[in-house]
């Protein structure tokens with residue numbers, strides 16, 4: 164297994180939601196590396212009640228693709244049901260929505276989809292003990308040359324999905340992660356600056372150090388040339 168491993172900060176600053184994939188399969192060796200990294204995450208009381216289901220079954224992925232049409236149509240209703248109106252959106256929003264649309268129509272071809280589950284009622288902050296593993300998984304996927312994204316559209320038919328996968332009632336599905344070798348690149352992330360989201364000592368109080376930094380933060384320290392072109 165070759166691991167390009169771009170380094171921790173470069174990975175953190177460039178891991179974005181990638182939703183278009185080459186047909187190349189993801190080997191068990193590569194998948195194991197990613198999941199073995201995912202489970203290094205923290206969880207409340209070290210409960211590790213996360214469970215992961217690796218899905219490669221084309222018939223089920225086909226159904227998950229069909230189910231994804233429901234939330235997509237609901238989303239498109241904002242544009243009067245006309246997907247071509249997406250073209251009028253600002254570039255980053257347009258590209259992101261086009262990638263969502265692509266996955267809605269191609270989920271059945273994604274090399275592997277990982278479902279992430281956790282015990283219902285186990286933690287006082289549900290999700291808090293699951294999403295650290297999800298982010299570990301996505302970062303590790305990037306480090307081995309893969310891409311992916313949370314893509315919860317198939318949960319519109321959660322009851323069918325649970326039945327097909329034999330998921331017990333005491334488990335909640337937290338997210339669905341399509342993974343593969345991406346045709347798009349990881350790259351710089353569009354995020355609100357630190358100064359807008361970090362307060363000093365008290366809610367709403369500005370942090371002068373953050374105010375003094377450039378709007379884009381310190382991305383240019385970490386985003387490598389081949390990833391930002």
Ligand SMILES: Cc1cc2nc3c(=O)[nH]c(=O)nc-3n(C[C@H](O)[C@H](O)[C@H](O)COP(=O)(O)O)c2cc1C
Nearest residue numbers: 178179180181259263312313314315316338352353
């Ligand atoms: C909890 C959660 C749920 C999400 N659900 C979906 C989803 O259902 N469909 C989808 O296309 N992306 C989904 N995403 C991906 C987000 O849209 C994406 O991470 C965000 O827009 C940032 O994208 P970027 O990293 O490419 O900038 C989800 C992300 C999270 C963390």
